Amino acid sequence: MQEATAQSFCIANLKMHGDLRFNAQLFDAYLKQIPSSQHVAVVVCVPYPYLAQAQQYFKDTHIAWGAQIMSKETEGAFTGEVSAHMLRDFGAEYVIIGHSERATAYCESDENIATKFYQAKAHGLTPVLCVGETLIEREAGVMERVVDEQLSEIIAAYGAGVFADTIIAYEPIWAIGSGLAATPEQAQAMHVFIRNKIAQLDEKAAQTLRIIYGGSVNPKNALQLFVEQDIDGGLIGRGALYAE
Numbered sequence: 212m213q214e215a216t217a218q219s220f221c222i223a224n225l226k227m228h229g230d231l232r233f234n235a236q237l238f239d240a241y242l243k244q245i246p247s248s249q250h251v252a253v254v255v256c257v258p259y260p261y262l263a264q265a266q267q268y269f270k271d272t273h274i275a276w277g278a279q280i281m282s283k284e285t286e287g288a289f290t291g292e293v294s295a296h297m298l299r300d301f302g303a304e305y306v307i308i309g310h311s312e313r314a315t316a317y318c319e320s321d322e323n324i325a326t327k328f329y330q331a332k333a334h335g336l337t338p339v340l341c342v343g344e345t346l347i348e349r350e351a352g353v354m355e356r357v358v359d360e361q362l363s364e365i366i367a368a369y370g371a372g373v374f375a376d377t378i379i380a381y382e383p384i385w386a387i388g389s390g391l392a393a394t395p396e397q398a399q400a401m402h403v404f405i406r407n408k409i410a411q412l413d414e415k416a417a418q419t420l421r422i423i424y425g426g427s428v429n430p431k432n433a434l435q436l437f438v439e440q441d442i443d444g445g446l447i448g449r450g451a452l453y454a455e
């Protein structure tokens with residue numbers, strides 16, 4: 212389905228790891244070890260306090276940076292929140308939206324996720340929308356229905372066209388941090404499902420949408436996953452703490 216020349220993404224989610232010293236070593240290693248490629252965009256999503264450090268290290272390099280969450284509001288009395296505009300102020304180009312670790316631990320609603328997705332795009336950020344099912348849902352065979360509902364909330368609010376030039380990360384919740392990645396076949400099947408859903412509603416948006424896989428990607432399984440035709444790269448947590 213995908214054009215051979217389409218760009219892939221390798222997105223690091225550093226979660227709540229690192230500090231100034233650790234990051235300095237990691238970012239140096241990224242710059243030395245990750246080659247520049249016109250086919251693969253490399254992005255590092257850092258905790259808020261380290262956006263300035265990411266900017267310092269990656270400005271004018273082949274590596275972009277972003278955040279792991281943002282506010283759905285644009286400005287105002289929202290203590291502790293960080294807006295899309297503030298992320299842009301630090302040169303961020305990407306933001307993860309709806310990661311399951313936020314959705315489950317901090318009760319992020321689908322409605323909030325939809326608003327954030329839209330706000331990110333409206334402020335010139337590329338949203339990386341996380342979707343995926345729990346283990347119980349996969350075992351019950353309803354994983355496509357679950358992902359369908361997650362996408363439908365955004366489509367109902369903003370239309371399928373909003374997915375143009377954005378990224379969806381298929382992240383089965385059971386695979387995140389568990390050491391048990393989806394098989395390439397499982398991931399490919401879901402990616403085709405997602406792409407077809409968007410394409411049925413907006414063919415043009417589907418063409419510029421990138422669908423990446425996340426969940427226990429490691430040096431052993433990465434290649435098998437990423438050679439699948441509809442897997443446009445990865446969202447990588449633990450594995451991203453090691454540049455190699």
Ligand code: PEP
Pocket residue numbers: 224226382386387388389390425426427428446447448449450
């Ligand atoms: C993630 O947090 O998005 C993720 C995929 O984590 P891990 O690679 O550690 O499973």
